[in-house]
Amino acid sequence: MRDVVDRLTPLGVMVLALLREGDMHPYEMIRLMRMRHHDRLVSVTHGSVYHTVARLERLGLLAEVGIDREGRRPERTTYALTDAGSEAVVEWVRRELPRVDRPEEFRVALSEAHNLERDEAVALLRARRDALAASHRDLAAGLGHARTKSVPEQYLLEAERGAAMTAAELAWLDDALERLDRPDFDWGAPDVPSERYLHQREAARR
């Protein structure tokens, strides 16, 4: 079970997360991801999506549920999430949300955090804040050290920016955690895929 989670790529997780909203064929996943601008998080190409779906099927995380044909369009294979697949998404997000290495993975985890219960998401983000603070201390120390050895500024630009970005994320996280902690934050049940998205899907299917 745990080893399966290790083999998930960001795109794989997004695919599984989409199937939590309902059965779907790969091409529709691509449309939805593009419509929601999720292609800013992972690169969404035909090659990667179809291959990813095939791989997830081999892993037993999703399964074929039918081949329908609309008009005389090419036939399309529809897939559904298995229990293992549903569990794997949650496990993956749980693992990636607090990690400060692997920023790509984190952005995907954050955008799928709604698949967790609110309390758990908050706890994981709080852990992240601490790790981020430690990371920022390291970066600042490294910069300080380099300056005592009078390394020319031009060589430190990237490190400076890194420290600034880390500080900014820290500030954002503190702010977000404060908002998430207020009891009037709605969040809702993690399994219910929100009426809105279902409507969006219908609109896209039109």
Place this chain on the structure above:
Amino acid sequence: MRDVVDRLTPLGVMVLALLREGDMHPYEMIRLMRMRHHDRLVSVTHGSVYHTVARLERLGLLAEVGIDREGRRPERTTYALTDAGSEAVVEWVRRELPRVDRPEEFRVALSEAHNLERDEAVALLRARRDALAASHRDLAAGLGHARTKSVPEQYLLEAERGAAMTAAELAWLDDALERLDRPDFDWGAPDVPSERYLHQREAARR
């Protein structure tokens, strides 16, 4: 010439940039990148580095200059930069520095910006600032639009963070540009690989 630049990966650029400091064998590149914490920018493994060097050789951007053997240690192949390789680094940085998509590439470009003349680097970063400002406006507009359609906050966390990060980078860039514009910023000639680094290499070679 331009097509060669298209085929450069971030790791490839870092390898070429290292060779601008002097001839080197792949294993030494790995040591240096780790020592300078450049493995925060790209993943530095034996597999990728040796393969990358072989590819750059096929592209004619670097060339074997000798096989020496120290003591009875395994023999090591030393490589040198060709003129085309030297030019390719500059071209690549020139192209990636202002781009706001592809953040990975940008971080490498920024850390190799010292290979450009100061004036050119400043001009490219100024172009980046404008592109970044436009990108931030888009993100903010998208968020505003989502809020008018009352999308639950839990689905907007990643987008919010993205906007905050973009704003932070914008602030850092403005600050950095202001410092870079002051005439007492030293920068120096782009070709001279800085005494300091040569010492560092000797120390590592020891």
Place this chain on the structure above:
DNA sequence: CGGCGTATAGTCCACGTGGACTAATCAGCA
């Protein structure tokens, strides 16, 4: 009404990466 472009749906190959493996030598500890 004919043609051109774009949307739908999917396959397949080439490329780059990363981790596992080999193998010898040096440093340190007991």
Place this chain on the structure above:
DNA sequence: TGCTGATTAGTCCACGTGGACTATACGCCG
């Protein structure tokens, strides 16, 4: 002095991705 573990140096295979390619159907412009 012998053993263990880390360092030096490099090879190789399996995996995931992305771009090119195929093929049909629909919409639109002239």
